[in-house]
Amino acid sequence: MSEATTVAEARAGGAGPSPLVRLRAARLAYGSRVLWDGLDLDVAPGEFLAVLGPNGSGKTSLMRVLLGLRPLTSGTVEIGGEPAHRGSRRIGYVPQQRAVDPTLAVRGRDLVGLGWDGHHWGLGLRGRRERRRRVDAALAAVGATRYANQPVGLLSGGEQQRLRVAQALVGDPDVLLCDEPLLSLDLAHQRVVSELVARRAREHGTAVLFVTHEINPVLPLVDRVLYLVNGRFRIGPPDEVMTSETLTELYGTPVQVVRVGDRIIVAGAENGGGQHHVQETP
Numbered sequence: 333m334s335e336a337t338t339v340a341e342a343r344a345g346g347a348g349p350s351p352l353v354r355l356r357a358a359r360l361a362y363g364s365r366v367l368w369d370g371l372d373l374d375v376a377p378g379e380f381l382a383v384l385g386p387n388g389s390g391k392t393s394l395m396r397v398l399l400g401l402r403p404l405t406s407g408t409v410e411i412g413g414e415p416a417h418r419g420s421r422r423i424g425y426v427p428q429q430r431a432v433d434p435t436l437a438v439r440g441r442d443l444v445g446l447g448w449d450g451h452h453w454g455l456g457l458r459g460r461r462e463r464r465r466r467v468d469a470a471l472a473a474v475g476a477t478r479y480a481n482q483p484v485g486l487l488s489g490g491e492q493q494r495l496r497v498a499q500a501l502v503g504d505p506d507v508l509l510c511d512e513p514l515l516s517l518d519l520a521h522q523r524v525v526s527e528l529v530a531r532r533a534r535e536h537g538t539a540v541l542f543v544t545h546e547i548n549p550v551l552p553l554v555d556r557v558l559y560l561v562n563g564r565f566r567i568g569p570p571d572e573v574m575t576s577e578t579l580t581e582l583y584g585t586p587v588q589v590v591r592v593g594d595r596i597i598v599a600g601a602e603n604g605g606g607q608h609h610v611q612e613t614p
């Protein structure tokens with residue numbers, strides 16, 4: 333069975349494989365502020381899900397729930413059939429980008445190695461060999477081998493971002509969570525990073541949840557979109573969710589989705605739910 337079939341079956345609710353991420357009747361509230369409620373979501377092996385929405389809609393909070401760092405207010409969350417918990421080896425995480433100190437002397441390969449060390453202890457000779465093999469494989473997978481021995485602080489934003497993805501992938505996770513991995517990358521690097529994550533999903537059956545404000549680089553690659561706005565949400569294929577009708581309903585204010593060539597522009601969303609989340613054509 334091909335992975336494409338797997339994702340399609342799972343989406344259709346057919347007899348596909350068990351989902352790697354499962355939320356049921358999930359509610360998250362901070363005091364009286366409800367971020368989302370009644371969220372039912374299955375993410376299948378190999379599926380690429382974009383998580384979209386304006387600032388403050390609860391995208392990072394969703395990542396934290398999946399990482400077991402924040403309990404749901406009610407409902408259930410499972411990763412690979414088990415309740416979400418801290419330190420799960422099944423999850424790789426690319427956190428929201430922090431500026432790297434340009435004087436940081438750590439080499440790229442050491443940064444990636446930290447992703448392995450976080451889950452593995454007792455490095456004997458065999459362990460060290462295995463670590464090196466895994467780090468080399470992760471570096472190669474993101475095309476970062478060439479600059480793996482250079483200090484991270486001297487690398488470009490795009491090169492650093494590839495290393496972050498490699499760090500998340502080095503433990504060969506079943507689920508990859510990426511929080512704004514395209515931040516401050518130029519369009520070409522946004523495409524490169526999006527494509528390498530999509531390839532990972534396709535070739536390794538990794539379930540990907542990808543939070544982004546930059547929707548155009550990922551739209552052709554994603555299977556489904558989870559769009560969060562002010563306590564409401566929609567889940568579906570991009571063609572269903574990214575329409576003027578659906579977003580107007582979600583934002584509760586007129587929103588226009590305009591297609592310009594292979595890009596889409598969302599106009600009007602800033603009035604209804606915080607910052608406009610789609611970059612216009614540069």
Ligand SMILES: Nc1ncnc2c1ncn2[C@@H]1O[C@H](COP(=O)(O)OP(=O)(O)OP(=O)(O)O)[C@@H](O)[C@H]1O
Pocket residue numbers: 362367385386387388389390391392393394
């Ligand atoms: N521990 C907390 N206690 C109270 N409120 C919180 C807490 N953590 C987050 N929030 C609030 O919940 C809302 C959602 O935050 P979150 O970071 O999940 O949004 P987001 O969609 O990722 O936003 P952005 O696009 O700006 O990164 C915000 O208004 C935030 O202030």
